[in-house]
Amino acid sequence: MDGRDSKKAGRQVFRPHGVLAAVMGAAGLLWLGVLLYLLRFDSVPLETFLSALFFVLFFGVSVTYYARTRIVVDAGGMTYRGMVRTRRFSFADIRKVEVLPGLVTVYAVRVNRGLVHFTSFFSHHQRLARILVERSGLAPMRA
Numbered sequence: 001m002d003g004r005d006s007k008k009a010g011r012q013v014f015r016p017h018g019v020l021a022a023v024m025g026a027a028g029l030l031w032l033g034v035l036l037y038l039l040r041f042d043s044v045p046l047e048t049f050l051s052a053l054f055f056v057l058f059f060g061v062s063v064t065y066y067a068r069t070r071i072v073v074d075a076g077g078m079t080y081r082g083m084v085r086t087r088r089f090s091f092a093d094i095r096k097v098e099v100l101p102g103l104v105t106v107y108a109v110r111v112n113r114g115l116v117h118f119t120s121f122f123s124h125h126q127r128l129a130r131i132l133v134e135r136s137g138l139a140p141m142r143a
Helices: 018-038 046-068 125-136
Strands: 012-014 070-074 077-081 086-090 094-100 106-111 114-119
Touching: 012 125, 018 046, 070 125, 077 114, 094 125, 106 125, 114 125
Parallel strands: none
Antiparallel strands: 012 070, 070 077, 077 086, 094 106, 106 114
């Protein structure tokens, strides 16, 4: 579920758009094919193999990021699950929600113990930002 209420006490889950993981997976498979194709030749420079291997790894990490990352908002606060670790914050921990507009909008959520960010690549990202501002008791700033 992306940004929709689940049946567990108003729990909402926000994830990056699923198409992003699919596109990164397709690109990774393409580069894996290129790498395997290069193995058929004898005189391919090492740098060429390393370049293809780099792209296979890059797109593999990207797929993992987009498939694993999510933000869960429930009555007690938010849980950010990234590629490597999971962090839990209460709404009282949120000090500021900054919106950095651009080609890709970045939302920087400043909490007592650091920073959490998400982008407009998340489904229902504006709704997520609004929920975090409202439930943390922050006043929206007008430009």
